[in-house]
Amino acid sequence: MTRKAAKAKRKPRRWGRIFLGVLLAGLIFAGGVGGWLYLQWRSLPSVTALRHWTPSVPLRIYDKNGNLLATVGPELHDRVTLNNTPLQLGNAFVAAENKYFWSHNPLYFPVDYPSILRAAWVDLTHLAPAQGASTITEQVARNFYLSPKKTITRKVREILLAYKLAMHLNRREILTLYLNKIYFGYGAYGVGAAARVYYGVAADQLTLPQMAMLAAMPAAPNYYNPLTHPKLARWRRDYVIKRMLVDGYINSTEAARAAAAPLTATYHTQGNNTAPYVAKWITKWLVSRFGAGRTFREGLKVYTTINARLQKAADRSVAIGLENYAMGQDSLDPQQYRGPIAHLNAQQLKQALAGARPPQLPNTNPINLRWGIVLSVKPNAVKVDMENTQTVTLQGKGLSWAQQAGGPHWPLKRGDLIWMRRYVDPGKPPSTVAWHTALWKTPQGARPWQLAQVPKVQGALVSMNNSTGAIDALVGGFSYALSHYDRALYAYRQPGSAFKPFVYAAALDGPELLASGKTDYLTQVSLIPNTPLSIKLPNGKVYKPTNYDMTFTKQPIPVWKDLADSKNVPSVRILMHVGIPYAIRYATHFGFPKSQLPPVPSLVLGAADVTPLQMTRGYAVFSNGGFLPHPYFVTKVVNDKGQSLSLKGCALCVVDNPPPHVITSGVAYLLTTMMQRVISEGTGVAARSLGHHLAGKTGTTNDQKNAWFVGYGRHVVTTVWVGQDNNKPMVKWAAGAREALPIWIHYMHAALVGVPSLPFFRPPGIVQASVNPKTGTLSDSGGQVFDFLSGFLPPAQSPLASGSTLAPSTTTTIPASVTTSAPSPQPFLQQYSNGLLSGGVK
Structure with a gap:
């Protein structure tokens, strides 16, 4: 046999051994991956309990007539089902997040493999996890059982859990879980809470553009938030509307009307933002009595003696009275305008005029005030953009007190962030009236806006x-x-x-x-x-x-x-x-x-x-x-089953004992x-x-x-x-x-x-x-x-x-037998420490 022939004979053998080696390695790798996947599958939690899952329900506080005063909790929930929500609400989320959700093609449900490959390619080219590809089913798996950390192991477990969910739950159940779990920002978990936080209505009262706006947010609730980034939010909302049109959920007329609708989202507290000081005391007492978990997550309801109408009147009376004082409206001593809240730089001004709430402001406005941004200043008129809702001009009565008072920060200039309120007639009495008590008046009809400032003095009313x-x-x-x-x-x-x-x-x-x-x-x-x-x-x-x-x-x-x-x-x-x-x-x-x-x-x-x-x-x-009566504002606390709980240790709860004479x-x-x-x-x-x-x-x-x-x-x-x-x-x-x-x-x-x-x-x-x-x-x-x-x-x-x-x-x-030494002085801002009403009702 020639050397050339022998060499040709050995070459196929060598390639054969290489092929066998690669095949063996592949089998070993596949076996290892299969074993690892099997172990991952075996370690997955049971999902059958999700069929009976209910979200954590926050604390709710009611007034004497059963009206909701406040909802308190780190997570706000308002459970919805597909039976009590508009059909288009679920469709909006499907169009935005997972258009093949109703598909029976195994390539797309419960996992969308083409999207996973596309996202993997993007991640590879960026050398970082730049894009996600989770279906609604996968998001439910992640939100209930996994962390948001982007790792291969987490993604694999997410896919396996998606299959497990599809085995035990139907798609309506999966979509219902999704709608009740996703986060929308501002503490709102679930579409029911989001509807109340952003629009102040129940989920079944949402309009089509509002549904599309909520469906646009889960992808990035902070980035596409209509309160902080209205332009981005509107772009994302219009994208969802377009997807709903393409997928056949709405017709072209409905799409055009929805896209033309303005953004109507505003922040709504859960309740009427009424009696917040009462709610704070109740919350602190409940936490000390039952613990934070039970207080904020188990649906406790507290019924109070607060009259919502009178509480609003009290809030407004204190606010206007103190504002009048700060503006020199009812004081014998002159006051000065202390200047704007802040002066916005070019970038801050651009963002604020685009709809973003300036960070110099508190999360919510004082009860009687609105914020505005000065656009231009003339000798006797100031043009203001008021909270991105309208442009108003301050002049005459709207500026007179500040012009007369003067101060180091007067006049205003473009970019100043200011407080405003509706004009209040100071009602100064004649000098012959005893004690010069001024009784302000609220003029009838349309009232102009008035420059205002937050008072340095404080007040209280009981x-x-x-x-x-x-x-x-x-x-x-x-x-x-x-x-x-x-x-x-x-x-x-x-x-x-x-x-x-x-x-x-x-x-x-x-x-x-x-x-x-x-x-x-x-x-x-x-x-x-x-x-x-x-x-x-x-x-x-x-x-x-x-x-x-x-x-x-x-x-x-x-x-x-x-x-x-x-x-x-x-x-x-x-x-x-x-x-x-x-x-x-x-x-x-x-x-x-x-x-x-x-x-x-x-x-x-x-x-x-x-x-x-x-x-x-x-x-x-x-x-x-x-x-001598016992002051109280808590009459009853009930759990989620309607059972009354003990009021033990509650200093401001109702008591059965008659007042002593x-x-x-x-x-x-x-x-x-x-x-x-x-x-x-x-x-x-x-x-x-x-x-x-x-x-x-x-x-x-x-x-x-x-x-x-x-x-x-x-x-x-x-x-x-x-x-x-x-x-x-x-x-x-x-x-x-x-x-x-x-x-x-x-x-x-x-x-x-x-x-x-x-x-x-x-x-x-x-x-x-x-x-x-x-x-x-x-x-x-x-x-x-x-x-x-x-x-x-x-x-x-x-x-x-x-x-x-x-x-x-x-x-x-004074006889020497009478002591005139005062007791240990109480601090003028007495904080509660061990007791919830230290030095209070006894």
């Missing part, structure tokens, strides 16, 4: 049924969007003269005074000197109280007028007359813990640190005839008649505009740090507080009658709608007698008629003898 303790409305600050801190429950502040009624009640309660060892008592007509007073304290210091207007009078003033005109020096004399320890003990009847009541002469002037809720509860005792009905009535005079002729005279039988008291602290008004009718008691979070003075002439009273009046306009104007109930044990107003003694004829406790009438002659504690002496002394 409105409560005076007999049951059920809270109708609670506002914890100017805007929950800007500050979650609840000042209604946790801001401990000095109440000023609003605390006086508690000490005056102690002085007029003749039976308890005598039972406590006192030898005399006061009446409404007792005359109190309004002359300078010095009090020597046990530590050697001298306390000299002064009146708000820094004046005195030679003539003594009757008790009722002391209260009506809020005179300080006579009030301190009354406290010293009954004694500080007795006054403190008496004040605890109204729910104030003794630890909050400093044993000092200025106690009657509001030296204590109290919350708006505590003041509301205390005044309820006067308005309901002497009973803490002062006599007669004393409560006498104080009510005195506080009616505060409104009829005293510091609260502006409230006469309400035309109801009302009583109340203003309060202003030293250096104008706090302004209060607490008042009530037959059934409702409301407290308003205004002040700064840092406890610094507001302005020189800030007062309860100017800063707090207007807010109270405008809220009470809403609270008294449909309520008959009934006089306060006059209890048994009240008698009337004629009094000489000049002497404060009984008069046989020609005097004024006042109410008194039976058996505790004024004396027949003046009690102001030289030895009396109410004699017009210039100096008095």
